[in-house]
Amino acid sequence: MTLKVIKPGLQTTLQGAPFSGHRHLGMPAAGAADCLSLALANHLVGKLAGAIAIEITLDDVKFAAEHPTGIAVTGAAAFVRINGKDRPLHQLIHAKSGDEIHVGPADKGCRSYLAVAREIVGRSLLGGQSTYLGAGLGGFQGRALQAGDSVQWIEGSTSPTTSKQTPDGLRPVLSDKHIIRVTAGPEISALTSYSQEILFGQKRKIGLRANRMGLSLQGSPIEQENALQMKSAPVFPGTMQCPPDGEPFLLGPDAQTTGGYPRIAQVVRADRHLIGQLRPGSEIQFVKIGNGRATEIYRQKLSLLTPWLGAINLW
Amino acid sequence: MWQEVVSGLDSIAVQFDPARITPDEAIDLFRQQLQQPQAATVTQARPITIPVCYDKAFAPDRDWIAQKMGLSVEALLRWHSGQQFTVTMLGFMPGFAYLQCSEDVTEIGRLPKPRQKVVAGSIGIIGDQSCIYSFSSPGGWPIIGRTPDRLFDPDQDPPALLSANQLVSFQPISRAEFDTIAKEQPE
Numbered sequence: 001m002t003l004k005v006i007k008p009g010l011q012t013t014l015q016g017a018p019f020s021g022h023r024h025l026g027m028p029a030a031g032a033a034d035c036l037s038l039a040l041a042n043h044l045v046g047k048l049a050g051a052i053a054i055e056i057t058l059d060d061v062k063f064a065a066e067h068p069t070g071i072a073v074t075g076a077a078a079f080v081r082i083n084g085k086d087r088p089l090h091q092l093i094h095a096k097s098g099d100e101i102h103v104g105p106a107d108k109g110c111r112s113y114l115a116v117a118r119e120i121v122g123r124s125l126l127g128g129q130s131t132y133l134g135a136g137l138g139g140f141q142g143r144a145l146q147a148g149d150s151v152q153w154i155e156g157s158t159s160p161t162t163s164k165q166t167p168d169g170l171r172p173v174l175s176d177k178h179i180i181r182v183t184a185g186p187e188i189s190a191l192t193s194y195s196q197e198i199l200f201g202q203k204r205k206i207g208l209r210a211n212r213m214g215l216s217l218q219g220s221p222i223e224q225e226n227a228l229q230m231k232s233a234p235v236f237p238g239t240m241q242c243p244p245d246g247e248p249f250l251l252g253p254d255a256q257t258t259g260g261y262p263r264i265a266q267v268v269r270a271d272r273h274l275i276g277q278l279r280p281g282s283e284i285q286f287v288k289i290g291n292g293r294a295t296e297i298y299r300q301k302l303s304l305l306t307p308w309l310g311a312i313n314l315w
Numbered sequence: 316m317w318q319e320v321v322s323g324l325d326s327i328a329v330q331f332d333p334a335r336i337t338p339d340e341a342i343d344l345f346r347q348q349l350q351q352p353q354a355a356t357v358t359q360a361r362p363i364t365i366p367v368c369y370d371k372a373f374a375p376d377r378d379w380i381a382q383k384m385g386l387s388v389e390a391l392l393r394w395h396s397g398q399q400f401t402v403t404m405l406g407f408m409p410g411f412a413y414l415q416c417s418e419d420v421t422e423i424g425r426l427p428k429p430r431q432k433v434v435a436g437s438i439g440i441i442g443d444q445s446c447i448y449s450f451s452s453p454g455g456w457p458i459i460g461r462t463p464d465r466l467f468d469p470d471q472d473p474p475a476l477l478s479a480n481q482l483v484s485f486q487p488i489s490r491a492e493f494d495t496i497a498k499e500q501p502e
């Protein structure tokens with residue numbers, strides 16, 4: 001009962017809901033970098049929003065279905081092909097025993113999700129099965145998939161037969177230009193007033209240092225009034241920190257739990273799934289909003305998604 | 316109500332679901348909780364002794380640390396294993412512990428260039444602060460020894476061996492004792 005990995009791509013991992021409630025022990029969230037694309041893929045194969053699926057990064061990947069299963073692909077992939085034949089994205093499709101599943105590279109954006117209608121077996125810990133690469137925990141042996149690996153599913157777990165496709169209005173628009181909304185971070189006042197202005201007034205670009213843990217944000221230097229000597233403080237996915245060299249970075253799903261650089265902004269929950277689609281070269285305009293507005297936007301987004309996905313959370 | 320409660324060295328953060336409560340409500344609730352005496356009571360885990368092998372093979376920085384602190388290697392190890400440390404926080408990696416002792420000593424500072432790989436169980440020191448690496452990872456602390464104890468085991472409850480405010484001391488062990496304990500650890 002397996003999907004065999006033929007071409008693993010750059011970094012392909014099992015990811016679902018994040019780990020929750022263990023940050024005080026140093027355990028990061030991990031989980032899907034783009035939780036919205038994960039939820040959309042899982043929905044098409046009849047699973048809960050946070051079920052584990054296969055997260056694919058930039059590159060194309062190939063699997064061989066050793067047993068028949070329904071699958072769905074969402075996110076950045078340019079195409080999905082079965083035995084070389086184009087099949088639709090954002091729709092339940094069927095793979096027969098022996099079929100080759102080819103998920104295309106990301107033309108724009110960064111991550112794709114291949115959801116499998118069967119119940120994938122991941123290494124369980126702390127109430128989850130997502131992969132945390134930093135400590136080699138969870139997922140498939142705590143690591144990214146390699147050629148020859150077999151992703152197992154539970155025998156007898158069934159595949160839905162009714163085909164559905166994501167409504168047009170809910171398909172995320174893929175782009176390498178983003179507007180991301182943030183609230184001010186606790187140490188924002190450590191920055192010079194000019195730097196506070198340009199942080200939200202000028203676009204920034206994702207640098208080459210970009211992974212599930214964090215992404216560098218290139219642009220005009222962001223300077224501090226006096227190099228703030230702060231003690232290590234809690235940080236979260238979506239926290240933007242600024243070291244003394246003036247190049248801020250944005251933390252991703254595998255963000256460590258505490259950090260010692262000024263926390264200058266926090267990506268609002270409604271937009272945090274976009275972090276999973278950022279890649280080196282992506283342009284971002286950060287827009288600062290207030291806490292009240294951030295809450296409104298989040299609730300509005302959930303109310304748009306609920307008719308299709310049911311009651312869900314984004315993270 | 317809180318999805319996460321995380322303390323830093325001089326701060327605390329809570330995470331909540333903004334679909335359930337607004338930030339203003341969360342702030343009010345958190346303020347109330349801080350004013351309740353039981354919320355302020357810190358549960359302190361029992362003091363723990365961690366076995367450490369200070370052999371050169373496990374302690375690549377041992378000798379120059381001793382030199383920088385103006386001590387013989389023996390005196391450095393006697394000093395380190397004679398201190399009582401307090402866990403100031405967990406962070407960086409699951410189960411990674413930051414430790415502080417009360418004695419004023421020479422600041423050592425971090426390595427100018429972090430190592431690509433510090434082995435799990437390694438004990439770091441930068442002066443009055445020590446740390447224990449829970450998993451093999453890149454790291455910038457000078458390394459003085461290694462414990463065979465497992466710092467984070469997801470099958471245990473709680474999964475982390477140490478917790479904030481716990482008192483920690485180090486017990487020197489030989490290489491043979493290290494190997495024996497390491498063999499008994501679950502995979």
